[in-house]
Amino acid sequence: MTNFFGYLGRAFFAFLQALSSIFYLFRETVVQTVVLLTDRRKRGQARILAQVDEIGTHSLPLVLVVAALLGIALTVLISYQLKEVGGYNYIPGFVAIALFREVGPLITAVIVAGRVGAAFTAKIGTMKVSEEILALETMAINPVRFLVVQRFIGLLVSLPALTILACFTASVGGFLYGSTRLGIRPDTYIRETLDVLQFTDIYSGLAKATVFAVVIVLIGCYRGLVVEGGAEEVGRATMLSVVSCTLAIIVIDTLMTTAFYG
Amino acid sequence: MDNVCIKAEGIGMRFGARSVLDHVDFSAERKKITYIFGTSGGGKSTLLKILIGALAPDRGAVYFNGEPLSGLDDRALEPFRKKMGMLFQQGALLNSLTVSENIALPMREHTTLDDNIIKIMVKMKLELVGLRDFENLLPGQLSGGMKKRVALARALALDPEVVFFDEPTSGLDPIVASVITKLIADLNRVFGLTCIVVTHAVEEAMRIADKIVILYMGRVLAEGTPKEIRESTNPIVQQFITGSPDGPISFHASSKDFREDLLTSL
Numbered sequence: 001m002t003n004f005f006g007y008l009g010r011a012f013f014a015f016l017q018a019l020s021s022i023f024y025l026f027r028e029t030v031v032q033t034v035v036l037l038t039d040r041r042k043r044g045q046a047r048i049l050a051q052v053d054e055i056g057t058h059s060l061p062l063v064l065v066v067a068a069l070l071g072i073a074l075t076v077l078i079s080y081q082l083k084e085v086g087g088y089n090y091i092p093g094f095v096a097i098a099l100f101r102e103v104g105p106l107i108t109a110v111i112v113a114g115r116v117g118a119a120f121t122a123k124i125g126t127m128k129v130s131e132e133i134l135a136l137e138t139m140a141i142n143p144v145r146f147l148v149v150q151r152f153i154g155l156l157v158s159l160p161a162l163t164i165l166a167c168f169t170a171s172v173g174g175f176l177y178g179s180t181r182l183g184i185r186p187d188t189y190i191r192e193t194l195d196v197l198q199f200t201d202i203y204s205g206l207a208k209a210t211v212f213a214v215v216i217v218l219i220g221c222y223r224g225l226v227v228e229g230g231a232e233e234v235g236r237a238t239m240l241s242v243v244s245c246t247l248a249i250i251v252i253d254t255l256m257t258t259a260f261y262g
Numbered sequence: 263m264d265n266v267c268i269k270a271e272g273i274g275m276r277f278g279a280r281s282v283l284d285h286v287d288f289s290a291e292r293k294k295i296t297y298i299f300g301t302s303g304g305g306k307s308t309l310l311k312i313l314i315g316a317l318a319p320d321r322g323a324v325y326f327n328g329e330p331l332s333g334l335d336d337r338a339l340e341p342f343r344k345k346m347g348m349l350f351q352q353g354a355l356l357n358s359l360t361v362s363e364n365i366a367l368p369m370r371e372h373t374t375l376d377d378n379i380i381k382i383m384v385k386m387k388l389e390l391v392g393l394r395d396f397e398n399l400l401p402g403q404l405s406g407g408m409k410k411r412v413a414l415a416r417a418l419a420l421d422p423e424v425v426f427f428d429e430p431t432s433g434l435d436p437i438v439a440s441v442i443t444k445l446i447a448d449l450n451r452v453f454g455l456t457c458i459v460v461t462h463a464v465e466e467a468m469r470i471a472d473k474i475v476i477l478y479m480g481r482v483l484a485e486g487t488p489k490e491i492r493e494s495t496n497p498i499v500q501q502f503i504t505g506s507p508d509g510p511i512s513f514h515a516s517s518k519d520f521r522e523d524l525l526t527s528l
Contacts, residue, residue, distance in 0.1 A: 043370060127356070135354035138314050139368045139416075140343035142336065146371075 022222050025144070026214070029152050032145035037153075044150060051154030055116050059162060063111055067166035070107060071173025074098055079182055091182065092189045093196030095174040100201040101261070104167035106253050109212035112159055113245040117220035120151055121241035124224025125234040133225070148221045155213040163209040164202070204260050211256065212249050219245045267292040267327060267424055267456045268313060274321035274480075275308055282308050284480030286322070290473070292423075295450050295457040297467040299502060300477035306460045307351070309477070310428050313458065314348055315339045326424075344372055347417030347425040351432065353409035355401040361388070361412050362397035368419040387415040391445065407438035414445065424456040425449070431463050439463070443470060464503050468492070476502055 036044040078094045124147055127133050136143045171193065179186045223241040227233050266289045273286040282305040290296035300306040311317040313324055315331045324331040326342050334342075355364045365384045369375055375383070388394045391411035401409055410430060417425050427446065431439035443466040449455045450470075461467060467474055468488045475485045476499060484491060484499045491499060501509030 041374070130357070131350050131352065131354040132356050134311075134316055135348070135350055135356075137316060137336065138343060138346065138348045139371070139420075140340045141367070141371050 047150040051150045056158030067170040068173040071170030075174035075177045092192035105205045105208040108163045108166045117216040120220030121224040121238045125227035159213040160209040269325040272322035293454045294472040297471040345423045347422040349427045351428045353413035427459040
């Protein structure tokens with residue numbers, strides 16, 4: 001029993017330590033972002049564009065396919081209930097609200113965390129164990145500025161954009177299902193959607209995406225920067241990165257949804 | 263005294279219960295080649311990390327040109343680091359950048375030089391290590407010896423005052439090893455570069471060192487010119503330079519008595 005509480009205490013302490021390190025990383029990232037963006041010689045520009053390309057453009061096909069399928073599945077489920085009470089006209093609105101407020105931002109962030117956050121950890125972790133990070137430090141090159149900042153900016157740009165595109169694609173999926181299989185007239189479907197959907201729904205989705213972007217980049221890079229040892233440790237860190245990122249995203253999503261609409 | 267480049271005073275370092283460095287005092291003179299010897303796992307790499315300010319020692323301090331280095335944060339270390347180069351044991355080149363990008367990196371980050379000038383300087387550094395034809399390859403496509411030479415070119419990118427070498431010849435064939443040793447000697451002779459080399463390759467050190475420091479049990483066992491070291495009467499020093507398996511240094515790393523250890527484990 002003492003062992004159990006001892007374990008719990010140590011785990012909690014380790015969690016607090018990680019949290020304070022991540023906060024320190026956040027502060028350093030913001031400072032170095034300012035340094036890089038105000039650099040007159042624009043030395044970071046190519047690195048930032050490469051990250052936007054890697055995170056945004058290359059995630060797009062996966063995100064859009066998943067979003068379209070989820071849009072259809074969500075419409076199927078919602079119509080299954082609303083059909084019973086004859087509430088066909090409510091289907092487009094329900095689907096739109098669910099997609100823009102909750103499903104779109106969440107699923108995009110989870111996909112990006114798995115695809116991009118994991119890659120951050122693997123890449124930075126590998127650099128750590130092969131002493132590349134130490135080499136950067138001895139060359140007086142700040143590792144946060146050199147490795148984290150472009151990923152931070154890249155995600156801050158890409159994730160909200162991906163989220164919006166995912167929401168629209170999912171809506172199109174729902175629209176196609178609703179207008180072909182449920183017999184809702186296309187113009188009615190679109191009008192109902194636009195009637196219900198407010199700009200605040202889109203803003204709240206964007207706000208979530210922005211916060212998720214920060215979470216993914218901080219956890220992904222932090223897990224990589226603290227790796228010690230060899231290849232096995234890099235693998236473990238990558239796994240932990242995806243797990244803790246996904247968990248953090250879902251917890252924060254719940255908190256934000258409750259704060260906005262609870 | 264004013265000719266001292268790097269000075270370590272009473273360096274002590276422990277990892278957990280294991281004391282790696284106990285009390286290390288030594289100094290390296292400007293424009294000289296100083297070799298630091300030690301057994302494998304004897305804290306040589308740790309000492310090197312402390313000397314470049316990457317690791318803060320538990321006790322003691324490091325001085326660079328008379329200014330204290332230990333305990334400074336990254337920002338305060340920056341001006342010192344621009345005057346230092348470091349050749350890592352495995353090279354530690356950035357694997358995602360080509361050879362020339364690796365060498366250009368410190369110049370891009372720390373100078374306001376034009377890209378074309380940087381290109382020319384990269385070619386010059388590569389010529390120095392004899393690898394001008396390889397500028398567009400990735401580190402993964404190079405052999406171990408070539409990686410070390412590229413890493414040396416990178417360490418020299420900002421024309422440092424002092425370069426640290428972490429086992430520059432380990433794991434290389436004898437020819438490449440002597441090429442690198444000759445490079446170190448040439449750099450020192452031609453450019454007046456201060457070289458601090460950590461190694462366990464005795465022969466090369468005897469050939470080119472101005473000063474040898476022998477590290478044993480976390481302390482400096484002996485220091486002096488190669489001649490003085492060779493003529494030392496200390497049996498441990500003799501075992502070091504002859505590499506004899508028999509002598510005061512046992513290859514058993516355990517501090518416990520073997521018989522006692524076996525009996526108590528029952």
